[in-house]
Amino acid sequence: MSASWSTHQTVQDGSAASAYNAEAADSTSTSTQQQPSGASLSQNSQQQAAAQSVQQQLSQLTPQQQVQLLQQAAAIQHQAALLQAQAQQQAAAGGGQPAKYVPPHLRGGQAQQGQGAAGYGVGAQMGFPPLGAYGDGYAAGAANGQVVPGANGVMYYPNSATQQYYQAGGAQGQYGGGQQGGYQQQSQQMYGRQAAQTQQRSTGGYGNGGSDRWGGLQSNSTMSSGGAYNNRGGGSGSSYGTGYNRGGGQQGGYGNYSNNTGYNSSSGNTYSNNSNRWKGQGSQDFTPEEWTTPTPRDPVVESQLFQKANTGINFDKYEDIEVEVSGRDAPAPIVSSFKECDIHEIVRSNIELASYDRPTPVQKNAIPIVLAQRDLMACAQTGSGKTAAFLVPILSQMFAAGPPNIPQGGYRRRVQYPLAVILAPTRELAIQIHDESLKFSYRSRVRPCVVYGGADIGSQIRDLERGCHMVVATPGRLKDMVDRGKVSLEHVKYLVLDEADRMLDMGFEPQIRELVEQNNMPQPPMRQTLMFSATFPKDIQVLAQDFLNDYVFLAVGKVGSTSENITQQVLWVPEEQKLDYLLDLLSTSLNNGDKKGLILVFVETKKGADILNYNLQRNRFNATCIHGDRNQRDREDALASFRSGETPVLVATAVAARGLDIPNVTLVINYDLPNDIAEYVHRIGRTGRVGNLGQATSFFNDKNKNLAKDLLTLLHESNQEVPSFLDAYAREFMGGKSTGYGGRPSYGRGGSRGRGSNFGGRDYRQFNQGGQSSGYGGSAYGSGASGAAGGGYRGGSTQSQSASSYSNYRSSATNGTPAGGGSNDQWWG
Numbered sequence: 002m003s004a005s006w007s008t009h010q011t012v013q014d015g016s017a018a019s020a021y022n023a024e025a026a027d028s029t030s031t032s033t034q035q036q037p038s039g040a041s042l043s044q045n046s047q048q049q050a051a052a053q054s055v056q057q058q059l060s061q062l063t064p065q066q067q068v069q070l071l072q073q074a075a076a077i078q079h080q081a082a083l084l085q086a087q088a089q090q091q092a093a094a095g096g097g098q099p100a101k102y103v104p105p106h107l108r109g110g111q112a113q114q115g116q117g118a119a120g121y122g123v124g125a126q127m128g129f130p131p132l133g134a135y136g137d138g139y140a141a142g143a144a145n146g147q148v149v150p151g152a153n154g155v156m157y158y159p160n161s162a163t164q165q166y167y168q169a170g171g172a173q174g175q176y177g178g179g180q181q182g183g184y185q186q187q188s189q190q191m192y193g194r195q196a197a198q199t200q201q202r203s204t205g206g207y208g209n210g211g212s213d214r215w216g217g218l219q220s221n222s223t224m225s226s227g228g229a230y231n232n233r234g235g236g237s238g239s240s241y242g243t244g245y246n247r248g249g250g251q252q253g254g255y256g257n258y259s260n261n262t263g264y265n266s267s268s269g270n271t272y273s274n275n276s277n278r279w280k281g282q283g284s285q286d287f288t289p290e291e292w293t294t295p296t297p298r299d300p301v302v303e304s305q306l307f308q309k310a311n312t313g314i315n316f317d318k319y320e321d322i323e324v325e326v327s328g329r330d331a332p333a334p335i336v337s338s339f340k341e342c343d344i345h346e347i348v349r350s351n352i353e354l355a356s357y358d359r360p361t362p363v364q365k366n367a368i369p370i371v372l373a374q375r376d377l378m379a380c381a382q383t384g385s386g387k388t389a390a391f392l393v394p395i396l397s398q399m400f401a402a403g404p405p406n407i408p409q410g411g412y413r414r415r416v417q418y419p420l421a422v423i424l425a426p427t428r429e430l431a432i433q434i435h436d437e438s439l440k441f442s443y444r445s446r447v448r449p450c451v452v453y454g455g456a457d458i459g460s461q462i463r464d465l466e467r468g469c470h471m472v473v474a475t476p477g478r479l480k481d482m483v484d485r486g487k488v489s490l491e492h493v494k495y496l497v498l499d500e501a502d503r504m505l506d507m508g509f510e511p512q513i514r515e516l517v518e519q520n521n522m523p524q525p526p527m528r529q530t531l532m533f534s535a536t537f538p539k540d541i542q543v544l545a546q547d548f549l550n551d552y553v554f555l556a557v558g559k560v561g562s563t564s565e566n567i568t569q570q571v572l573w574v575p576e577e578q579k580l581d582y583l584l585d586l587l588s589t590s591l592n593n594g595d596k597k598g599l600i601l602v603f604v605e606t607k608k609g610a611d612i613l614n615y616n617l618q619r620n621r622f623n624a625t626c627i628h629g630d631r632n633q634r635d636r637e638d639a640l641a642s643f644r645s646g647e648t649p650v651l652v653a654t655a656v657a658a659r660g661l662d663i664p665n666v667t668l669v670i671n672y673d674l675p676n677d678i679a680e681y682v683h684r685i686g687r688t689g690r691v692g693n694l695g696q697a698t699s700f701f702n703d704k705n706k707n708l709a710k711d712l713l714t715l716l717h718e719s720n721q722e723v724p725s726f727l728d729a730y731a732r733e734f735m736g737g738k739s740t741g742y743g744g745r746p747s748y749g750r751g752g753s754r755g756r757g758s759n760f761g762g763r764d765y766r767q768f769n770q771g772g773q774s775s776g777y778g779g780s781a782y783g784s785g786a787s788g789a790a791g792g793g794y795r796g797g798s799t800q801s802q803s804a805s806s807y808s809n810y811r812s813s814a815t816n817g818t819p820a821g822g823g824s825n826d827q828w829w830g
């Protein structure tokens with residue numbers, strides 16, 4: 002409790018910002034911020050006197066006048082906050098103390114969504130105030146907040162010295178939260194009362210935040226409520242989670258004062274299921290009944306979490322995609338509806354809220370497999386719903402199983418024991434998966450967290466400490482959390498590698514191995530391991546064996562293939578003419594009547610991205626860029642402005658190639674083609690998602706000839722036009738042998754699926770064991786078996802796998818026959 006008090010005093014004497022910074026820099030330093038100096042006390046009494054005088058003047062106004070005045074004050078306050086934010090940014094840019102980057106979901110509000118709503122906390126102090134997005138209730142606390150005793154939770158007054166406006170809230174609360182109260186009459190009483198409650202409960206009053214360091218820090222992640230100083234803590238934290246089950250106020254805050262739905266709602270993505278934290282830090286604080294029963298609905302949170310599904314005209318065509326399943330006793334798929342399988346009611350209602358009318362093929366097949374507690378290697382085309390294919394069954398099982406029995410107490414209370422770990426190769430993808438997990442865990446006690454590099458680790462730790470049952474992470478940052486003793490992997494039941502082939506390639510494999518094999522993570526069969534990607538090279542499949550146990554292999558469509566919803570075009574463009582071509586292409590595409598969409602331009606290098614971005618801007622294109630040398634804040638800003646359409650052109654390196662789900666990307670341009678065909682597949686997969694149509698245009702020249710053969714095969718595979726130069730390059734690459742495609746211009750859409758048997762079976766185990774045909778034998782697809790590219794990987798297909806060992810089935814209409822001999826060591830497996 003003393004920490005709380007000292008925090009407030011620090012704020013009072015006008016040093017909130019520095020105090021905050023100190024806290025942000027070192028999570029153990031708050032207690033050193035001690036009682037106010039004599040000077041600050043006298044300052045304080047002067048200010049209080051001033052406040053009283055203002056209060057008297059206010060009380061002489063009519064309620065209407067008061068409201069008007071308060072609205073004006075709020076507007077000025079808002080402006081002041083923005084100015085302060087800009088100043089902070091400039092200071093950071095000017096080489097001063099760099100502002101810490103705090104992930105959006107851990108800031109005081111969900112500003113990027115434009116819903117900062119009431120109570121945006123001092124997120125600004127975190128050094129990254131998203132401009133223009135503060136909600137109405139932005140508390141002046143961002144500044145050196147002097148807070149005065151509040152009358153009715155509705156008082157602001159200007160501090161001429163700082164040009165900041167402060168507010169009081171709370172009838173009794175010296176530090177009333179009440180920013181909202183500030184000018185929303187409707188809510189002022191509510192918040193005011195909260196403040197009062199707080200005041201009574203914890204000496205620190207307001208913010209509770211401070212009453213316990215831990216409690217105080219919540220705020221960031223939840224919602225600021227609190228007003229003024231909060232972000233650091235304060236009220237916010239409190240406010241928010243308070244919502245449901247905060248138990249005893251032990252962590253500071255509002256204690257049992259619930260019904261703060263107003264607050265809760267304002268939190269954007271970090272919303273209510275956080276509330277479980279308030280009951281205590283561990284899952285065991287819930288009874289099984291509490292854990293499995295949906296918490297109350299919150300319309301505002303719902304509106305923030307769930308948007309209308311973005312399915313396109315070809316969504317129904319997913320039904321025609323061939324599906325291959327192999328592995329012992331693979332569970333049967335869902336036929337048509339999510340209702341067919343045993344999904345927990347909390348998840349089921351969230352699926353409805355997400356307007357997922359019916360499952361996609363990967364969901365139909367993967368969900369029963371995961372529910373049957375089998376390990377899984379799943380390969381399905383980009384944009385076909387793989388994320389929900391693992392989140393839905395994992396969360397469903399977590400809800401059904403009830404709270405885990407994890408011993409906690411003493412130091413262990415601060416260690417988190419997630420039941421599910423989801424690893425992703427990029428920060429932005431981790432963020433996106435976390436957002437999805439919030440959707441499907443809405444109205445539950447399960448609390449997903451996300452940790453990733455490039456962001457302030459202190460705020461991530463504090464967020465974790467609020468409770469974490471599922472962690473979405475990039476491997477390096479998770480390892481860091483484990484090494485710091487913040488996360489233990491001892492109780493992990495579900496391990497997901499999203500973009501698994503990337504996670505297991507040379508870049509990440511050592512880290513993954515370390516996390517999975519050297520950190521007490523349960524080993525199979527105690528742990529269920531799931532791997533998802535659109536591409537699965539054979540060597541990666543082999544490597545994956547180390548992590549999987551008796552797994553089912555699922556391939557929806559052809560492993561590593563692209564969706565036919567994406568029209569692919571390969572143009573021969575000499576290096577020096579690329580920019581001109583691009584400018585033409587962009588002009589045409591961006592002026593394409595009402596078909597305006599977002600355009601993603603991929604380049605190979607970070608420097609190349611900066612240069613191209615600069616060139617586009619010079620040519621008056623509204624562009625931005627994302628790559629690994631930009632700081633995390635800039636990366637996320639770039640992505641946000643692209644998503645919103647503010648900058649409809651995004652120049653990107655591979656960092657944006659995988660997983661990102663951005664509606665309305667209508668064109669992907671490979672300004673520089675990648676060296677690896679899998680990378681190509683993922684890049685172009687940013688368009689043509691969930692049944693929508695998309696276009697991918699690639700500039701090809703001499704530099705790309707190593708890609709020619711794989712690209713040619715892929716284009717044939719996806720029934721795309723094949724330019725004749727590509728066949729020539731492919732032949733050259735193959736030492737003059739025929740490619741098997743003969744430079745034919747096209748296979749025509751919807752026509753025969755002619756392709757070389759290069760795309761024979763997929764599950765490498767069958768290849769190795771000469772297993773039974775899975776139905777993907779090359780000859781099923783027409784031509785090419787005789788071509789040089791021929792040779793399905795299912796070499797010795799004559800030996801059948803015993804039926805009991807492999808229950809292969811295909812849901813496609815096409816029956817394959819085993820491919821001819823030959824090995825396939827290609828990326829598609």
Ligand SMILES: Nc1ncnc2c1ncn2[C@@H]1O[C@H](COP(=O)(O)OP(=O)(O)OP(=O)(O)O)[C@@H](O)[C@H]1O
Pocket residue numbers: 310311312356357358359360361364381382383384385386387388389534535659660661662686687690691
């Ligand atoms: N059953 C469904 N009905 C409607 N929309 C869905 C369904 N399942 C998923 N979606 C939506 O489809 C989009 C793509 O899903 P997701 O990002 O999971 O694809 P993915 O297969 O993981 O793609 P990638 O390979 O690029 O990572 C998301 O916007 C998601 O909300």
